[in-house]
Amino acid sequence: MADSFTLDTTPCGTVEVAYVVNGPIETNTYFVISGDEAVVIDPAWDGEELARSFAAAHPGVRIRAIVCTHGHADHVGGVAGLRKALPEIEYLLPAEDVATVETNIARQRTWGIETPDPGEPTRLVHEGDVITVGSARLQAIATPGHTPGGMVYFCAIDQGPIAFVGDTLFPGSHGRTDLAGGDEVAIIRSLRRLGQLLPSATSCLVGHGPSTTIERELATNPFMR
Template sequence: MKTLELDLTPSGSLSIECVVNGPIETNSYFVGSAGKWVVVDPAWDGERLVEHFKQAHPADELLGAVCTHGHADHVGGVAGVRAALDGGALYALPAKDGEVPAKNIAEQRSMWGIDAPSPGEPTRLLSEGDSVAVGDCRLQVIEVPGHTPGGVVLFAAAENGNVAFVGDTLFPGSHGRTDLAGGDEAAILRSLSKLARLLPPDTVCLTGHGDSTTMARELMQNPFMQM
């Protein structure tokens, strides 16, 4: 099996805007370069997210949604985003999380009474080594199973700094939960070790909930990255 190597050559400048939304306060990120944007992890009320984008960037184009994993609180806004963009927009989902949205929507409805809309079928499936073009920049796909069977991190080497959208895999001083259906504690620890090897220390890690962090900070302070 070929070992993944990231392209660390800066490719354009990246703009990032975070919108906290949904019943579990998910961080959804508008990510743009050269007038083209995607929304990473549209958690909820996709129509409102698109309205927010159009008001903030009337001259730019929103290509669609890219999801780090298939949990309902990260795909719950996909259907609304696509509907607001006339139905033909991008919906990229990790290939190994194909069955996760339907199962987790049912799980969250049962556990917390949250009834997220189905995102529908993805227009693109993401696997290790793939990349998603956003204007002049590329989001490089790193598979990080553990929180879900097929979760991914999206890494960009931009002129204004390295950034990784880590979903619910990595949090400051900790990692994502593994007690939901499809979770795997041993797998997420291997994924953290993989990130420690691949991501430059200056990488800003944008999490699915709560505060961001950096790889340098996590390498020093996160006990799960020392295992």
């Protein structure tokens, strides 16, 4: 069956991307800034401190939304604190990962990690949804496998395309599939689909560790061939 999803790769707007590595599993938390607006992607831990440090570094910029690539505890652990610090903020979670949050928080508890409950999302994300921030647009692409509802958020901007890939893609590899809801066949299908959909110049900002590009992964990642 043909892929009916259409990705808009026309450059639109500009962004600045800032990030911090935080939480017990060293998650990359990204701040996507455009004009006087920002969204935070995958706040891993201590959301109140994330809000304070961002405000100090970027006066006059309002964080309008939390956007999660998937429902694992190490990617939603800072949601509760951000919502406490910024009561008007939206919390966006992939629709298919609602059950994943509670399950994975319980799993991490067995590892000695207690994660604050993020609460109910204010918006559920489906493939094709667009999240605006200033002059830029984040387009949601469904990438099941690491979790049932995993999303990649693609942003075509004047500086060149970028994608926030969560734990779907790592340099030369992919996210683990041995946790509840993981599916090895699905994640490989998702990776190959990303290789077809995203421009080769796309910078891929990953959930843990260094970034990569689609061009590099098509050349070196065996799971994308």
